[in-house]
Amino acid sequence: xxxxxxxxxxxxxxxxxxxxxxxxxxxxxxxxxxxxxxxxxxxxxxxxxxxxxxxxxxxxxxxxxxxxxxxxxxxxxxxxxxxxxxxxxxxxxxxxxxxxxxxxxxxxxxxxxxxxxxxxxxxxxxxxxxxxxxxxxxxxxxxxxxxxxxxxxxxxxxxxxxxxxxxxxxxxxxxxxxxxxxxxxxxxxxxxxxxxxxxxxxxxxxxxxxxxxxxxxxxxxxxxxxxxxxxxxxxxxxxxxxxxxxxxxxxxxxxxxxxxxxxxxxxxxxxxxxxxxxxxxxxxxxxx
Amino acid sequence: xxxxxxxxxxxxxxxxxxxxxxxxxxxxxxxxxxxxxxxxxxxxxxxxxxxxxxxxxxxxxxxxxxxxxxxxxxxxxxxxxxxxxxxxxxxxxxxxxxxxxxxxxxxxxxxxxxxxxxxxxxxxxxxxxxxxxxxxxxxxxxxxxxxxxxxxxxxxxxxxxxxxxxxxxxxxxxxxxxxxxxxxxxxxxxxxxxxxxxxxxxxxxxxxxxxxxxxxxxxxxxxxxxxxxxxxxxxxxx
Numbered sequence: 001x002x003x004x005x006x007x008x009x010x011x012x013x014x015x016x017x018x019x020x021x022x023x024x025x026x027x028x029x030x031x032x033x034x035x036x037x038x039x040x041x042x043x044x045x046x047x048x049x050x051x052x053x054x055x056x057x058x059x060x061x062x063x064x065x066x067x068x069x070x071x072x073x074x075x076x077x078x079x080x081x082x083x084x085x086x087x088x089x090x091x092x093x094x095x096x097x098x099x100x101x102x103x104x105x106x107x108x109x110x111x112x113x114x115x116x117x118x119x120x121x122x123x124x125x126x127x128x129x130x131x132x133x134x135x136x137x138x139x140x141x142x143x144x145x146x147x148x149x150x151x152x153x154x155x156x157x158x159x160x161x162x163x164x165x166x167x168x169x170x171x172x173x174x175x176x177x178x179x180x181x182x183x184x185x186x187x188x189x190x191x192x193x194x195x196x197x198x199x200x201x202x203x204x205x206x207x208x209x210x211x212x213x214x215x216x217x218x219x220x221x222x223x224x225x226x227x228x229x230x231x232x233x234x235x236x237x238x239x240x241x242x243x244x245x246x247x248x249x250x251x252x253x254x255x256x257x258x259x260x261x262x263x264x265x266x267x268x269x270x271x272x273x274x275x276x277x278x279x280x281x282x283x284x285x286x287x288x
Numbered sequence: 289x290x291x292x293x294x295x296x297x298x299x300x301x302x303x304x305x306x307x308x309x310x311x312x313x314x315x316x317x318x319x320x321x322x323x324x325x326x327x328x329x330x331x332x333x334x335x336x337x338x339x340x341x342x343x344x345x346x347x348x349x350x351x352x353x354x355x356x357x358x359x360x361x362x363x364x365x366x367x368x369x370x371x372x373x374x375x376x377x378x379x380x381x382x383x384x385x386x387x388x389x390x391x392x393x394x395x396x397x398x399x400x401x402x403x404x405x406x407x408x409x410x411x412x413x414x415x416x417x418x419x420x421x422x423x424x425x426x427x428x429x430x431x432x433x434x435x436x437x438x439x440x441x442x443x444x445x446x447x448x449x450x451x452x453x454x455x456x457x458x459x460x461x462x463x464x465x466x467x468x469x470x471x472x473x474x475x476x477x478x479x480x481x482x483x484x485x486x487x488x489x490x491x492x493x494x495x496x497x498x499x500x501x502x503x504x505x506x507x508x509x510x511x512x513x514x515x516x517x518x519x520x521x522x523x524x525x526x
Binding site: 164167168170171173174175177178179180181182183184185186 | 339340341360361362365366370371373377379380381382386389390391393394395435436439
């Protein structure tokens with residue numbers, strides 16, 4: 001039963017990792033853009049939610065209504081003003097610039113909020129649990145996170161699969177040059193892709209703040225988990241991202257059950273095993 | 289015929305390498321102009337300049353009276369130039385129908401719709417949901433042309449339509465050209481196959497090493513003169 005519980009908690013944790021990874025996967029999938037500051041943006045969104053709650057006293061989950069649109073807008077503007085200069089060609093410029101952004105962001109957060117570990121309390125929700133029979137119960141927050149992750153991935157696959165904008169974004173991923181011949185402004189499309197990714201980052205940040213402790217230096221480890229989830233799942237595949245997140249979460253949960261010190265290591269070992277056995281990931285994007 | 293596209297003295301570069309030298313070129317309203325030349329003569333480069341894929345700011349290039357040199361591809365597409373690119377360049381993760389629909393993203397109204405394109409190339413109707421990568425070369429070429437038509441262009445650029453296709457397939461694709469022109473669309477036909485180019489066009493330009501080596505009405509140019517202009521050396525002797 002303990003093992004079953006460990007697996008179950010791991011699955012739910014996978015939802016959070018999938019949320020971390022979705023934004024990263026989207027940026028890479030559409031723009032071939034590697035964002036090393038991804039984890040720091042998530043943590044920055046978490047601090048923004050904290051600040052908003054401190055200033056206005058609004059309920060933590062309500063900050064989503066502010067943070068998500070604000071992040072989307074910032075994502076669009078940031079892409080148009082700065083990131084478009086490094087998108088679409090070589091990978092290296094995006095890696096270098098976002099590495100720099102990561103350092104800047106961590107230090108700004110350190111200046112503004114100190115190195116203290118923080119958490120956003122969602123009141124009764126923090127301790128609420130749902131009995132699912134057989135003596136197993138799941139926390140309301142992890143469950144909420146998991147369902148949100150499925151909702152977000154479902155929404156993204158609907159946008160990509162069924163809407164005109166999604167069609168343009170897939171085409172941009174295939175062949176950014178020819179998309180211009182379709183009357184579409186590539187810079188605007190990249191802006192939209194970044195806005196979508198940033199909205200998911202905002203969502204992940206607020207939920208991270210409610211789920212667990214965070215501090216200005218906790219971005220890189222989130223980035224690492226996000227990367228592992230993306231690679232395990234298969235580059236550019238949205239549902240693969242969820243599968244990757246879940247596998248990573250379960251590996252960590254089972255590792256922690258064996259020995260608490262093994263939690264993170266077990267995740268990395270599974271990641272390495274996947275890289276060796278199935279380097280294209282669990283659900284690689286179909287390309288012929 | 290009034291000139292729809294007017295280009296004079298066009299130079300184009302890839303870095304330090306000059307690919308086109310002072311090209312003078314025009315296409316009239318409703319005209320079909322063939323552009324022939326050997327590999328590397330600059331045909332595809334010329335089309336890249338026309339569509340904005342290769343930016344040539346400040347050069348003398350007008351479309352329907354408006355300067356288009358230096359405009360990005362999406363602005364030129366909206367102005368009414370569409371291309372079926374060399375190698376088809378379909379979007380592999382999109383179905384046939386989705387590829388066609390993207391062409392309509394240009395947002396120009398006109399007679400070409402999903403329905404009329406499928407009427408032109410009936411095989412696209414039955415393959416509508418198929419991933420574009422699973423089609424034969426000829427079918428892919430039909431999608432590429434259909435996608436360009438969906439933009440309802442005033443000028444359609446066809447780059448190496450016949451490349452790698454069986455003659456019978458090429459004939460069936462070229463059979464669509466009179467129907468396309470019937471709507472008043474002007475066409476620039478880039479071909480390596482001279483006889484095909486002469487047969488389909490009103491006028492012909494031959495490019496050689498980035499220069500226009502021959503031009504004139506297709507009916508007045510005999511095969512020998514075109515061959516000479518195509519391969520170069522002989523014109524220098526003449």
